[in-house]
Amino acid sequence: MDSDYGVPRELSEVQQKRTLYQPELPPCLQGTTVRVEYGDVAIAADPAGAHVISHAYPHTYGQPLAHFLRKAANVPDAKVISEHPAVRVGIVFCGRQSPGGHNVIWGLHEAIKAHNANSKLIGFLGGTDGLLAQKTLEITNEVLSSYKNQGGYDMLGRTKDQIRTTEQVNGAMATCQALKLDALVIIGGVTSNTDAAQLAETFAEAKCATKVVGVPVTLNGDLKNQFVETTVGFDTICKVNSQLISNMCTDALSAEKYYYFIRMMGRKASHVALECALQSHPNMVILGEEVAASKLTIFDITKQICDAVQARAEKDKNHGVILIPEGLVESIPELYALLQEINGLHGKGVSVENISSQLSPWASALFEFLPQFIRQQLLLRPESDDSAQLSQIETEKLLAQLVETEMNKRLKEGTYKGKKFNAICHFFGYQARGAMPSKFDCDYAYVLGHVCYHILAAGLNGYMATVTNLKSPLNKWRCGAAPISSMMTVKGWSRGPATTQIGKPAVHMASVDLRGKAYEMLRQNSSSCLLEDIYRNPGPLQFEGPGADAKPISLCVEDQDYMGRIKKLQEYLEK
Amino acid sequence: MDSDYGVPRELSEVQQKRTLYQPELPPCLQGTTVRVEYGDVAIAADPAGAHVISHAYPHTYGQPLAHFLRKAANVPDAKVISEHPAVRVGIVFCGRQSPGGHNVIWGLHEAIKAHNANSKLIGFLGGTDGLLAQKTLEITNEVLSSYKNQGGYDMLGRTKDQIRTTEQVNGAMATCQALKLDALVIIGGVTSNTDAAQLAETFAEAKCATKVVGVPVTLNGDLKNQFVETTVGFDTICKVNSQLISNMCTDALSAEKYYYFIRMMGRKASHVALECALQSHPNMVILGEEVAASKLTIFDITKQICDAVQARAEKDKNHGVILIPEGLVESIPELYALLQEINGLHGKGVSVENISSQLSPWASALFEFLPQFIRQQLLLRPESDDSAQLSQIETEKLLAQLVETEMNKRLKEGTYKGKKFNAICHFFGYQARGAMPSKFDCDYAYVLGHVCYHILAAGLNGYMATVTNLKSPLNKWRCGAAPISSMMTVKGWSRGPATTQIGKPAVHMASVDLRGKAYEMLRQNSSSCLLEDIYRNPGPLQFEGPGADAKPISLCVEDQDYMGRIKKLQEYLEK
Known part of the structure; x- marks a missing residue:
C-alpha cells in the first residue's frame, strides 16, 4: 500500500498548471531573517474555564502570543533567530480531508529547506495510524511535485481521527523519540488540535524534546476564535x-416545479451553510444556531417551511431551494435529547434492536413517530467526538416528508391553493471535500506551513500557527502563533445540553455568531430571498480572471478587531 | 408570474464577466452575404425505415442538405440571399433545461437584427405552455443582457415537454398564425425535435406559412447522427x-474506506457517464449499452462489482468510485421487462396497490425480491416518452445493497479478506443542469442561433440547424441544415425489446457506439483504472486560462467522416 503514496501521477491540463502556481509570502516571512516578538500572555476567552484549563495544561497554558516580523534595520540582531541547525520534523494529516492540506506540507518543506538544506521533513502515512506505527515517507520536491495546490490528503493519506487515549499518546511519543523529531506538526480541526495540545502538554511533562505545532485545517470553518x-x-x-x-437555484427557476432540500456538510456548526447562502441567495437557510437559540421543534421548522411554500405559491412560485446544515438535527431540542438517550444506551452497550422499550416514554413516542429510514440513521453509533453521524442522518428527507404531508393536508383543506408540493433532496459534501483548493486556500495553507517552521525554530511547544488580517491583500497578512490551550473552552460550560464530558477543556468549536455581521447580512436579505428569487451564481471556482481572488463573504464582513471579538465571545459564553 | 421573466438581475463577478463574453462566428457566417448551397437529398440512415418515414413526412422528407457558405468573389449574386425582409420569429424552450440554451436565443436575435432591424424575435413564456397560451416576451438586448452565456432556461422558463397531440399541434399552429410568425424555433433534444418535425409536416400540409426549425440542445448528448x-x-x-x-476519487483515495456509487444523469444512453469516465478515470463505469449488448442480469453486474472490490482488496485498496448511468435500469433485461409489465398495467389504468398479484409469476418474484425503496420507484408513472422515471430510480443504491450483501457473505465465508465493504451513494444531475455553460457550449449555441436565421431566411421548413467539424477551431466550423426527418429511425426496428409505439418514426436516440473510438479508449484504460487508481482531475470548469478551451474527449476522438458514420449506424441498426 505504502508504495502508492506520494507517487507522481497523470495530471490534467488544469492540474498541471496549478502545480506551477507559486503562492507568495507576506513581507514578514520573506528571507531568512524573520524575527519573533512576544506579546501578552494569551488568555482563554472563557474566563470561567481558565482555571480548569490552566490546571489541565500547566506547562503549556499561560504562554505568550508570538508574532513573526520582518527584521527591520534598527532592530538588534539578538531578536532574529540567526541559527538554524538542521531539524527533523514530522507531519501528519488528522481528521477529515480539507482542500489545501497539501500546501501546508509544501510551505513547511520550503521553509525548512530554505533555512537548512540538511533538515528533514517526514510525513506519516495513513494519518495517525502511520504516526503510531512509524510508517513514514520523507517529503522531497519530487514527492511534492504533483500535489502542489491540489486537493485531498492522498499524498500521505489518513485513517483514524484521534490521538487521545494514553496508549495513543504514548505511541505518538515513542515515534517522536524513535525518529528523533524536533517537532511534530498536526494538520486538523477542533478535535485534532485539542489532541495536539494534549500531546504538547504530555511531551513537556515527560521532557520529550519534540515540540508540537497545530495548523487550523478543516472545511467546517468552526475553528475560529x-x-x-x-x-x-x-x-x-x-x-x-x-x-x-x-x-440548483437556476434549475428550480427554469423547471418551476421542484423544491430542492439541500443538506450541507459542515458538522455541528452552520458556517458552511451561512457562507453558501450569502454567496448564492437560496430561498431559505435554516441555521442550527437559530434553531437552538429559539428552541424550535421539528414541527416549528416544518411549519416555517410550509408557510414559506404557501407564501411563494401565492406569488405563483411553485419551486424553491432550501439549505439545511447537517448539524441541524443536533440543534433541534427534542431530536438532540433523543440522540443523547440513544447515545447513552450505546455507551452502556445496550443492544439497539428493540430500542423503543429502552427509551423514556416521550423519546420512545418521538422515535416511533419518525419514518423508518431516519430511525435507522439515528441509531448509528456516534462519532469519536460523541456527536451523531451527521453525514448519515438525512434531516433534509425528514423535513421534506413532513412538509409534503402538511402541504397535502393544507391542499385538501383548501388553505393552500398552489400546485402539488414536490421535493427533491440532496446532500452536498463528499463531492466538494476532495476539490482543488481555491487560490485563497492555496495561499493561506502555504503561508501557514511557513509559519510552522518559525514556531519550531523559536522552540515553541503547544502553539497553533496563525495568519490574520486575511481579508486584506496577502502583503498585509500578519503571521504569528498562539498557544492552543488559550483557544479552549471547557465543555459543558457552553450553551446547549450538557455532554458526557463536562469539565474537559477542548479547543472551542465556534458556532455561527447570531450577533455577527455575516448573520446580520443574511437576515437583511432574507425576505427578498424568500419571495423574490434573487438567486446569485458565484460561478465555478476560477483560478484565473474574475472571481479567482474572491474570499469568503463571511470572512470579509466580520470585524477583525481582536479585543472586540474576545469580548463578543465572552458575552456569548456568559449568556 | 410573467413579470419575472427576462428581468435584469443581480450578478456575481464571474456572471458579469461572462455576460461580456462575445462568441465569434465562423467565417462562413460573418457579414450579411451568406450564401446557401444545396447538397444531395438527405436520406435517413435507417434504410429499412425510410419508407415509413417518407410516408409519414411526405412534405418534409426527401429535402436536400443545406450548407451556409461565405460569398466568394466569383460566386454569382443569385446564390446569395440578398433580400432580408422583416421577419417575425417565435422561439421556445422545450424539454429539460440544458446549459447554453440562452445563447441560441442570443445568436438568433443577433442574426435577425443584423439583417433587418425591423424583424422581431418573440419568446414563449413557460415553454410549450406559453406557446399554446400565446404568452410571449419580445426578446430585446435589454432582456438578453443578464442571460448571455448564463445557464438555465429561466429567461423564458419551461414547463411541459411535448407538442404532440392533435390538440397541442393545432394550438401551436393557431399561435403561429395569430402572431403571424414566419418561423418557429424549437430548442430541445430527441423528443422535442421529433415534435418539431411533426409540426413542420402538419404546417406544410395545412399550408401554414410558419417554418419550423429545430436546434439540438440536450445535456444527454444522445441527439447524434x-x-x-x-x-x-x-x-x-x-x-x-x-x-x-x-x-470523489480524491476523497476516496484520501479517506481509504469508502466505495462511492455515483449515478449520472443522461437518460437512456450512457454518453455522459462515458465522457465523465474518460475525463476522470474512476475505477469502474457500467455502461447501459454494454449491459444490454451482453444481456447482463442484475446479479451478473453485482458479481462484476464484487469481484472488482475483492481484487482491489488484495492490493490493500478498500475504496473506489463506480459510475452508473441512470439509464442502466432499463438496460438490465429482467428489470426492463418488469418495468414494461408495470408500464402496461399503468396503461390499462390498473391500480398498482397490490401489483404483485397482477404481474407474471417471474416478474412478481423479481419484484418481491427487490428492496422496498426501489419497488416504490419502479411503480412511478412513466415519462411522456414512455421511459421510466430514470432520475427517481436509485439503481446505485440497489447495486450498493446487493454488493454489500454479497461482500458480507464472502467475508463470512473467508473468500474475501478485505475490510468491511462501505458504500456511499450519490446522484449527480440536478446540480449540473443549471450550470453556467462552458466556452464550447456558449460558442456552439450562439453559432447555432445564427444558423437558425439563415435556415428561415432560406425559407426551409422542418430542418435542424447543424454545425460540424466541431473538434477543429471555430474558424473551421461548417454550418448547415438537415431535414429533421432524415435523422429519424423507426421505433421498434432498433435493438432492444419492442416498445408500444412500433412503427412510429422518431429522431434517432443514439446509444454509445460500442465500436466507436471513445469506447475503445475507455476499455484500453479499464484495467489500470480498476486496480491502479489513475484518477485524473480535469478541475472546475474554467473560463480563462488552461482548460477553458477544452472540448469533450468523446467528441474529439471520434471519426468525423460523415459517410463512415452513416455506414456504422446502418450496420448497427441491421444487427
Whole structure:
C-alpha cells in the first residue's frame, strides 16, 4: 500500500498548471531573517474555564502570543533567530480531508529547506495510524511535485481521527523519540488540535524534546476564535458548494416545479451553510444556531417551511431551494435529547434492536413517530467526538416528508391553493471535500506551513500557527502563533445540553455568531430571498480572471478587531 | 408570474464577466452575404425505415442538405440571399433545461437584427405552455443582457415537454398564425425535435406559412447522427460532473474506506457517464449499452462489482468510485421487462396497490425480491416518452445493497479478506443542469442561433440547424441544415425489446457506439483504472486560462467522416 503514496501521477491540463502556481509570502516571512516578538500572555476567552484549563495544561497554558516580523534595520540582531541547525520534523494529516492540506506540507518543506538544506521533513502515512506505527515517507520536491495546490490528503493519506487515549499518546511519543523529531506538526480541526495540545502538554511533562505545532485545517470553518480568523479548506468548500447550490437555484427557476432540500456538510456548526447562502441567495437557510437559540421543534421548522411554500405559491412560485446544515438535527431540542438517550444506551452497550422499550416514554413516542429510514440513521453509533453521524442522518428527507404531508393536508383543506408540493433532496459534501483548493486556500495553507517552521525554530511547544488580517491583500497578512490551550473552552460550560464530558477543556468549536455581521447580512436579505428569487451564481471556482481572488463573504464582513471579538465571545459564553 | 421573466438581475463577478463574453462566428457566417448551397437529398440512415418515414413526412422528407457558405468573389449574386425582409420569429424552450440554451436565443436575435432591424424575435413564456397560451416576451438586448452565456432556461422558463397531440399541434399552429410568425424555433433534444418535425409536416400540409426549425440542445448528448456531432449542454454537464467525480476519487483515495456509487444523469444512453469516465478515470463505469449488448442480469453486474472490490482488496485498496448511468435500469433485461409489465398495467389504468398479484409469476418474484425503496420507484408513472422515471430510480443504491450483501457473505465465508465493504451513494444531475455553460457550449449555441436565421431566411421548413467539424477551431466550423426527418429511425426496428409505439418514426436516440473510438479508449484504460487508481482531475470548469478551451474527449476522438458514420449506424441498426 505504502508504495502508492506520494507517487507522481497523470495530471490534467488544469492540474498541471496549478502545480506551477507559486503562492507568495507576506513581507514578514520573506528571507531568512524573520524575527519573533512576544506579546501578552494569551488568555482563554472563557474566563470561567481558565482555571480548569490552566490546571489541565500547566506547562503549556499561560504562554505568550508570538508574532513573526520582518527584521527591520534598527532592530538588534539578538531578536532574529540567526541559527538554524538542521531539524527533523514530522507531519501528519488528522481528521477529515480539507482542500489545501497539501500546501501546508509544501510551505513547511520550503521553509525548512530554505533555512537548512540538511533538515528533514517526514510525513506519516495513513494519518495517525502511520504516526503510531512509524510508517513514514520523507517529503522531497519530487514527492511534492504533483500535489502542489491540489486537493485531498492522498499524498500521505489518513485513517483514524484521534490521538487521545494514553496508549495513543504514548505511541505518538515513542515515534517522536524513535525518529528523533524536533517537532511534530498536526494538520486538523477542533478535535485534532485539542489532541495536539494534549500531546504538547504530555511531551513537556515527560521532557520529550519534540515540540508540537497545530495548523487550523478543516472545511467546517468552526475553528475560529480570537486568534484564528478562518480555517484552510472552508473557502474552497463554500465555493464549490455555492456553485452547485446556484446551479440548483437556476434549475428550480427554469423547471418551476421542484423544491430542492439541500443538506450541507459542515458538522455541528452552520458556517458552511451561512457562507453558501450569502454567496448564492437560496430561498431559505435554516441555521442550527437559530434553531437552538429559539428552541424550535421539528414541527416549528416544518411549519416555517410550509408557510414559506404557501407564501411563494401565492406569488405563483411553485419551486424553491432550501439549505439545511447537517448539524441541524443536533440543534433541534427534542431530536438532540433523543440522540443523547440513544447515545447513552450505546455507551452502556445496550443492544439497539428493540430500542423503543429502552427509551423514556416521550423519546420512545418521538422515535416511533419518525419514518423508518431516519430511525435507522439515528441509531448509528456516534462519532469519536460523541456527536451523531451527521453525514448519515438525512434531516433534509425528514423535513421534506413532513412538509409534503402538511402541504397535502393544507391542499385538501383548501388553505393552500398552489400546485402539488414536490421535493427533491440532496446532500452536498463528499463531492466538494476532495476539490482543488481555491487560490485563497492555496495561499493561506502555504503561508501557514511557513509559519510552522518559525514556531519550531523559536522552540515553541503547544502553539497553533496563525495568519490574520486575511481579508486584506496577502502583503498585509500578519503571521504569528498562539498557544492552543488559550483557544479552549471547557465543555459543558457552553450553551446547549450538557455532554458526557463536562469539565474537559477542548479547543472551542465556534458556532455561527447570531450577533455577527455575516448573520446580520443574511437576515437583511432574507425576505427578498424568500419571495423574490434573487438567486446569485458565484460561478465555478476560477483560478484565473474574475472571481479567482474572491474570499469568503463571511470572512470579509466580520470585524477583525481582536479585543472586540474576545469580548463578543465572552458575552456569548456568559449568556 | 410573467413579470419575472427576462428581468435584469443581480450578478456575481464571474456572471458579469461572462455576460461580456462575445462568441465569434465562423467565417462562413460573418457579414450579411451568406450564401446557401444545396447538397444531395438527405436520406435517413435507417434504410429499412425510410419508407415509413417518407410516408409519414411526405412534405418534409426527401429535402436536400443545406450548407451556409461565405460569398466568394466569383460566386454569382443569385446564390446569395440578398433580400432580408422583416421577419417575425417565435422561439421556445422545450424539454429539460440544458446549459447554453440562452445563447441560441442570443445568436438568433443577433442574426435577425443584423439583417433587418425591423424583424422581431418573440419568446414563449413557460415553454410549450406559453406557446399554446400565446404568452410571449419580445426578446430585446435589454432582456438578453443578464442571460448571455448564463445557464438555465429561466429567461423564458419551461414547463411541459411535448407538442404532440392533435390538440397541442393545432394550438401551436393557431399561435403561429395569430402572431403571424414566419418561423418557429424549437430548442430541445430527441423528443422535442421529433415534435418539431411533426409540426413542420402538419404546417406544410395545412399550408401554414410558419417554418419550423429545430436546434439540438440536450445535456444527454444522445441527439447524434450523420449530421449532428453533439448537442448543446453536453460539454458543460460532463465538465461539471467530471470535476465532482474527480473530487470523489480524491476523497476516496484520501479517506481509504469508502466505495462511492455515483449515478449520472443522461437518460437512456450512457454518453455522459462515458465522457465523465474518460475525463476522470474512476475505477469502474457500467455502461447501459454494454449491459444490454451482453444481456447482463442484475446479479451478473453485482458479481462484476464484487469481484472488482475483492481484487482491489488484495492490493490493500478498500475504496473506489463506480459510475452508473441512470439509464442502466432499463438496460438490465429482467428489470426492463418488469418495468414494461408495470408500464402496461399503468396503461390499462390498473391500480398498482397490490401489483404483485397482477404481474407474471417471474416478474412478481423479481419484484418481491427487490428492496422496498426501489419497488416504490419502479411503480412511478412513466415519462411522456414512455421511459421510466430514470432520475427517481436509485439503481446505485440497489447495486450498493446487493454488493454489500454479497461482500458480507464472502467475508463470512473467508473468500474475501478485505475490510468491511462501505458504500456511499450519490446522484449527480440536478446540480449540473443549471450550470453556467462552458466556452464550447456558449460558442456552439450562439453559432447555432445564427444558423437558425439563415435556415428561415432560406425559407426551409422542418430542418435542424447543424454545425460540424466541431473538434477543429471555430474558424473551421461548417454550418448547415438537415431535414429533421432524415435523422429519424423507426421505433421498434432498433435493438432492444419492442416498445408500444412500433412503427412510429422518431429522431434517432443514439446509444454509445460500442465500436466507436471513445469506447475503445475507455476499455484500453479499464484495467489500470480498476486496480491502479489513475484518477485524473480535469478541475472546475474554467473560463480563462488552461482548460477553458477544452472540448469533450468523446467528441474529439471520434471519426468525423460523415459517410463512415452513416455506414456504422446502418450496420448497427441491421444487427
